[in-house]
Amino acid sequence: MKLRKVKGLNGTIAIPGDKSISHRAVMFGSLAKGTTHITNFLSGADCLATIDCFRAMGVEIEQDGTEVIVHGNGLHGLKKPEKQLDVGNSGTTTRLISGILSGQDFDVTLSGDESLNKRPMGRIMKPLSTMGADIQSVNGDGCAPLKIIGKPLKAVHYDSPVASAQVKSAVLLAGLYADGKTSVTEPALSRNHTELMLQSFGVQVSSQGTTAEVTPPAEMTAADIVVPGDISSAAFFIAAGLVTPDSCITLKQVGINPTRNGILKVCEAMGADLVLSNVKDDSGEPTADITVKTSNLKGTEVGGDLIPALIDEIPVIALMAAFAQGETVIRDAAELKVKESNRIDLTVDNLVKMGVDAEATEDGMIIRGGNPLKGASIHCRYDHRIAMTFSIAGINADGETVIEDAECVDVSYPTFYEQLQMLSGQ
Numbered sequence: 001m002k003l004r005k006v007k008g009l010n011g012t013i014a015i016p017g018d019k020s021i022s023h024r025a026v027m028f029g030s031l032a033k034g035t036t037h038i039t040n041f042l043s044g045a046d047c048l049a050t051i052d053c054f055r056a057m058g059v060e061i062e063q064d065g066t067e068v069i070v071h072g073n074g075l076h077g078l079k080k081p082e083k084q085l086d087v088g089n090s091g092t093t094t095r096l097i098s099g100i101l102s103g104q105d106f107d108v109t110l111s112g113d114e115s116l117n118k119r120p121m122g123r124i125m126k127p128l129s130t131m132g133a134d135i136q137s138v139n140g141d142g143c144a145p146l147k148i149i150g151k152p153l154k155a156v157h158y159d160s161p162v163a164s165a166q167v168k169s170a171v172l173l174a175g176l177y178a179d180g181k182t183s184v185t186e187p188a189l190s191r192n193h194t195e196l197m198l199q200s201f202g203v204q205v206s207s208q209g210t211t212a213e214v215t216p217p218a219e220m221t222a223a224d225i226v227v228p229g230d231i232s233s234a235a236f237f238i239a240a241g242l243v244t245p246d247s248c249i250t251l252k253q254v255g256i257n258p259t260r261n262g263i264l265k266v267c268e269a270m271g272a273d274l275v276l277s278n279v280k281d282d283s284g285e286p287t288a289d290i291t292v293k294t295s296n297l298k299g300t301e302v303g304g305d306l307i308p309a310l311i312d313e314i315p316v317i318a319l320m321a322a323f324a325q326g327e328t329v330i331r332d333a334a335e336l337k338v339k340e341s342n343r344i345d346l347t348v349d350n351l352v353k354m355g356v357d358a359e360a361t362e363d364g365m366i367i368r369g370g371n372p373l374k375g376a377s378i379h380c381r382y383d384h385r386i387a388m389t390f391s392i393a394g395i396n397a398d399g400e401t402v403i404e405d406a407e408c409v410d411v412s413y414p415t416f417y418e419q420l421q422m423l424s425g426q
C-alpha cells in the first residue's frame with residue numbers, strides 16, 4: 001500500500017463491529033441452547049477463525065456479511081473436531097477457546113499462524129491447570145500448538161498477575177464447567193465484555209472492583225447481540241481526524257464501554273477537539289457518535305490503570321504524540337511486547353524511520369512531538385495495528401510511505417483503506 005499526503009479527511013463513516021464482542025457472541029451463542037442472532041458482526045479474519053473453530057466442533061453457524069445466526073448446541077453440545085483447530089492470528093480465539101475446551105469430554109489440538117504460535121500461553125495454562133485441565137504446549141515452549149484434553153474442572157479463585165481480559169475470560173469460561181463458583185482478580189480492570197455478555201446469555205456473573213465471579217449454569221440461553229462499532233478501529237480515524245489538517249470526521253455508533261474508552265481520556269488530556277453525541281446505553285455496552293476536528297495537540301502521560309482501557313490503541317496514540325507539542329511518556333505497557341508483534345519496538349522503529357524523535361523504554365516509550373514526518377518504507381511484521389497506524393502517518397508525511405504486508409488489516413478492519421479513501425475524497 002502506497003500513501004501520500006491528503007488534503008483533509010471529511011465525512012461520516014460507520015465503524016465496523018467490535019472484535020472482542022464479535023468473538024464472544026459466536027462463542028457464547030455456540031454454547032447456548034437456541035438461536036443467537038448477531039448484528040454488525042466483525043467479518044474480519046480473527047472473528048472468522050472463531051466461527052470456523054465452532055463449525056468444526058459441530059455448531060451450525062450461518063454468516064452473511066455482518067449478520068450471523070448461531071444455532072447453539074447447548075453447554076455440553078460441542079463435538080470433537082476431526083482436525084486440529086486453526087486459530088489463525090487471533091490471541092483472543094486461542095485463549096478464550098482454551099478455557100472452553102478445558103471442560104469438554106474430548107481432546108483437541110489448536111494452532112495458529114507464525115505470530116500466534118510465538119505468543120505466551122503459559123498465562124492461561126497455569127490457571128487452567130490449577131482447575132484440573134490437561135493443557136500442554138506441544139513444542140514445550142509455552143506457546144501454541146496447544147493440546148487440550150478436556151477434564152472435569154474444579155472451581156478456583158485466581159489472582160492474575162496481568163490485567164488481561166483474555167486470561168480473565170479463559171478462567172471464567174472454564175468456570176462454566178467447574179464444580180462451583182470460579183473467580184478472578186486482576187491487578188487493574190481489563191475489558192469486561194465477557195462478564196456483560198455472559199449475563200445476556202443467562203449466566204450468573206458478579207463483578208466487584210477488579211474481581212469477577214461466575215456461577216456454572218445448567219444451560220445458557222440464546223440471545224440477540226447487536227455489536228457496537230469497535231473503538232480500537234475508530235482510534236485510527238480519531239487520530240487521523242485530529243492530526244490531518246482541514247479535517248472533520250464523524251464515526252457512528254462506537255462502543256464507549258468505560259473499560260475500553262481510555263483513548264477518549266488521552267484525547268482530552270492532549271487538548272483534542274472531540275465531541276460525543278447520540279450516546280446510548282440500552283444493551284449494557286454503551287455507544288456514541290464521535291466527531292473529531294483537526295486540533296493542536298499537546299504531549300501527555302499515559303500509564304497505570306488506564307493502560308488496559310487503551311492497550312490496542314497505544315501505537316496510534318504514539319503517532320498522535322508525534323504531532324503534539326512537547327513530550328509524551330507511555331509507561332506500564334510492557335504487555336505490548338507480547339501482542340501480534342513487539343509493539344513497543346516496532347512502533348518506535350517506524351516512528352524514528354519517519355523522522356520522529358522517539359525512544360523505547362522497558363515498559364513503554366517516550367515521544368517528543370513536533371518534527372515533520374517524512375515518508376518511509378514501513379515493516380509491520382503482519383501486525384494489523386502497526387499497518388493502520390503508519391497508514392495514518394503516511395497521509396501526513398512528506399513524500400511516499402509504503403506499507404509492506406498491508407493486507408494484514410483484514411485481521412480486524414477489512415474496510416480500512418476503503419473508508420480512508422472515502423474520507424479523503426479520492
Ligand SMILES: O=C(O)C1=C[C@@H](OP(=O)(O)O)[C@@H](O)[C@H](O)C1
Pocket residue numbers: 019020021092163164165166167169190191311312335
Ligand atoms: O479479550 C479480548 O478480546 C482482548 C483483550 C486484549 O488482550 P489481553 O487480554 O491479552 O490484554 C486485547 O489486546 C485484544 O485485542 C482483545
Ligand SMILES: C=C(OP(=O)(O)O)C(=O)O
Pocket residue numbers: 046089090091092093312339340385412
Ligand atoms: C492484540 C490483539 O488481538 P489478539 O490478542 O486477539 O490477537 C489486537 O487485536 O490488537
